[in-house]
Amino acid sequence: MKLRQLGEDRLLARLIPSLSIHKGVVAAAGDDCAVVEPPRGKNLVLLKTDCVVEKIHFATGANPVSIGWKAMMRPLSDFAAMSGVPQFALVTLIVPSRTKDEWVKRIYHGLNRAAARFDVSIVGGETSGTGGPTVISVSVSGFVERDRLVSRNGGKAGDDLFVTGLLGGSGRGKHLRFVPRIEESRWLTEKFSVHAMIDLSDGLSVDVPRLARASKVGFKIDMENLPIARGAKIDNAISDGEDYELLFAISPRDRDRLHQSWCQKFPKLALTRIGRLNQKSKIKNRKLQSGYLHFK
Amino acid sequence: MKLRQLGEDRLLARLIPSLSIHKGVVAAAGDDCAVVEPPRGKNLVLLKTDCVVEKIHFATGANPVSIGWKAMMRPLSDFAAMSGVPQFALVTLIVPSRTKDEWVKRIYHGLNRAAARFDVSIVGGETSGTGGPTVISVSVSGFVERDRLVSRNGGKAGDDLFVTGLLGGSGRGKHLRFVPRIEESRWLTEKFSVHAMIDLSDGLSVDVPRLARASKVGFKIDMENLPIARGAKIDNAISDGEDYELLFAISPRDRDRLHQSWCQKFPKLALTRIGRLNQKSKIKNRKLQSGYLHFK
Numbered sequence: 008m009k010l011r012q013l014g015e016d017r018l019l020a021r022l023i024p025s026l027s028i029h030k031g032v033v034a035a036a037g038d039d040c041a042v043v044e045p046p047r048g049k050n051l052v053l054l055k056t057d058c059v060v061e062k063i064h065f066a067t068g069a070n071p072v073s074i075g076w077k078a079m080m081r082p083l084s085d086f087a088a089m090s091g092v093p094q095f096a097l098v099t100l101i102v103p104s105r106t107k108d109e110w111v112k113r114i115y116h117g118l119n120r121a122a123a124r125f126d127v128s129i130v131g132g133e134t135s136g137t138g139g140p141t142v143i144s145v146s147v148s149g150f151v152e153r154d155r156l157v158s159r160n161g162g163k164a165g166d167d168l169f170v171t172g173l174l175g176g177s178g179r180g181k182h183l184r185f186v187p188r189i190e191e192s193r194w195l196t197e198k199f200s201v202h203a204m205i206d207l208s209d210g211l212s213v214d215v216p217r218l219a220r221a222s223k224v225g226f227k228i229d230m231e232n233l234p235i236a237r238g239a240k241i242d243n244a245i246s247d248g249e250d251y252e253l254l255f256a257i258s259p260r261d262r263d264r265l266h267q268s269w270c271q272k273f274p275k276l277a278l279t280r281i282g283r284l285n286q287k288s289k290i291k292n293r294k295l296q297s298g299y300l301h302f303k
Numbered sequence: 304m305k306l307r308q309l310g311e312d313r314l315l316a317r318l319i320p321s322l323s324i325h326k327g328v329v330a331a332a333g334d335d336c337a338v339v340e341p342p343r344g345k346n347l348v349l350l351k352t353d354c355v356v357e358k359i360h361f362a363t364g365a366n367p368v369s370i371g372w373k374a375m376m377r378p379l380s381d382f383a384a385m386s387g388v389p390q391f392a393l394v395t396l397i398v399p400s401r402t403k404d405e406w407v408k409r410i411y412h413g414l415n416r417a418a419a420r421f422d423v424s425i426v427g428g429e430t431s432g433t434g435g436p437t438v439i440s441v442s443v444s445g446f447v448e449r450d451r452l453v454s455r456n457g458g459k460a461g462d463d464l465f466v467t468g469l470l471g472g473s474g475r476g477k478h479l480r481f482v483p484r485i486e487e488s489r490w491l492t493e494k495f496s497v498h499a500m501i502d503l504s505d506g507l508s509v510d511v512p513r514l515a516r517a518s519k520v521g522f523k524i525d526m527e528n529l530p531i532a533r534g535a536k537i538d539n540a541i542s543d544g545e546d547y548e549l550l551f552a553i554s555p556r557d558r559d560r561l562h563q564s565w566c567q568k569f570p571k572l573a574l575t576r577i578g579r580l581n582q583k584s585k586i587k588n589r590k591l592q593s594g595y596l597h598f599k
Contacts, residue, residue, distance in 0.1 A: 041426035043391050048344050054426055056352075056393035056442050060433050095339050097352035099395075099440045130337035130350055137356050139435015144395045146352050146442035 039085035061140035075117025098132035162203035162222030175239030210248035335381035357436035371413025394428035458499035458518030458552035471535030506544035
């Protein structure tokens with residue numbers, strides 16, 4: 008079977024059981040970040056690597072500062088998903104040998120700006136030539152307090168499902184300039200008991216089932232309630248991906264307090280209840296079964 | 304200026320001063336691994352990312368198990384260079400979309416075998432499709448005790464320069480099956496005061512000047528003493544690269560004790576004094592000024 012038929016989630020599911028796992032690993036592949044137990048210390052260590060590939064994650068002529076920004080912000084968005092604090096980044100830049108160093112400098116300018124936005128230090132990197140497309144891989148380490156770690160698998164039947172921001176149409180520009188919801192995520196876990204969380208990288212149609220499956224529950228999405236970005240349609244909100252907003256599950260008992268305090272803390276950022284988790288999945292709209300997948 | 308003219312070291316030298324560096328960073332880009340200060344804990348944290356690219360680091364038809372092995376062992380060799388203990392790895396696999404999953408499985412088999420050799424846990428990864436060559440990027444985190452960290456910059460005039468193993472001709476197969484000198488490096492820093500160390504990834508002609516420059520000293524290499532691999536010539540030992548042996552600087556007062564205890568501990572692995580560090584560089588052989596460089 009070829010990769011484009013298999014899809015990334017299924018490929019990883021096949022590979023994960025065979026991975027070399029040793030002491031100190033709290034959660035490995037299968038969530039947004041890996042979680043490891045440091046030899047000493049009260050916090051857990053989070054590790055995440057992510058890459059952007061020319062013609063997949065950015066167009067060939069895109070602004071290099073924006074490309075660098077996106078390359079850094081993608082793994083940082085996974086820290087947001089787990090309520091983590093990113094600290095250190097390593098950068099691998101694979102570029103065609105004919106690339107001009109001015110272009111590489113502008114890539115680094117974008118990487119630096121994005122890192123500085125969240126006090127992340129770029130502590131190392133590697134540059135390699137290639138005959139193929141440009142690839143930027145960024146690995147980030149950081150931490151999360153034990154009692155504030157949120158994974159995908161803690162959702163409970165009856166939980167409300169919330170999303171931050173507006174969904175859809177990210178390909179028109181937002182995907183190159185988004186700001187990961189780290190501040191929002193850290194605030195949420197300081198004030199509330201968030202049961203499960205994920206960042207919306209592949210679209211609702213992929214990420215809602217992903218969170219529900221990890222939590223071993225079903226879900227119901229109210230299509231009429233989706234917060235749709237200006238110029239986007241409901242299909243975009245469901246399937247475009249690259250929104251990098253947070254999707255999280257929280258007890259309905261917290262609903263009113265969450266809405267009130269969110270509006271005070273983040274008055275410019277929408278927070279929308281889009282449905283809930285339940286015992287068995289009731290997919291009101293078949294569109295939620297399709298969606299963007301890598302290798303497609 | 305284009306990258307192939309600039310070379311990786313000069314490019315990194317230009318980029319490093321602009322990198323976003325914050326608290327907790329002991330040593331960033333410019334040594335084998337980045338060294339960071341954990342929030343609590345007596346050990347330093349080491350971070351390293353490295354990648355292998357099809358047609359640069361391995362031939363298109365190479366055994367995928369060997370490719371995976373090499374992809375993991377390259378960053379682990381940088382841990383050896385700093386006397387570090389690797390613990391956790393993240394893998395980014397970028398492959399053409401037409402790749403068969405059986406091939407990817409065999410890559411992971413090699414990655415796993417290499418990781419298991421040094422008790423490293425693969426805690427996460429990402430797979431992405433591309434139209435270009437296969438790229439495997441591996442990021443590793445680990446630790447080193449404060450009093451056992453060795454960098455490139457501690458060499459002193461008068462130090463002996465030693466190399467482990469035999470040099471040259473790695474392209475005939477060793478580059479795909481080498482074992483990083485982690486055990487040897489850990490033993491060295493347990494028993495001796497090693498002033499400076501580097502792993503020989505780019506060849507003596509590049510890595511000796513690199514260590515000397517970082518230590519702000521010169522060097523003298525005795526060409527007649529180089530330990531040359533069977534079938535290789537002196538030019539190969541100087542310029543081939545990918546030996547992944549250790550080059551280190553140590554006081555001549557330790558010379559006899561080092562030779563004796565090394566022969567007892569590692570009777571099958573050569574240890575050769577190839578020259579020394581001095582106040583001013585005396586390059587006996589012009590060949591040491593050329594050598595393999597990325598982007599060439």
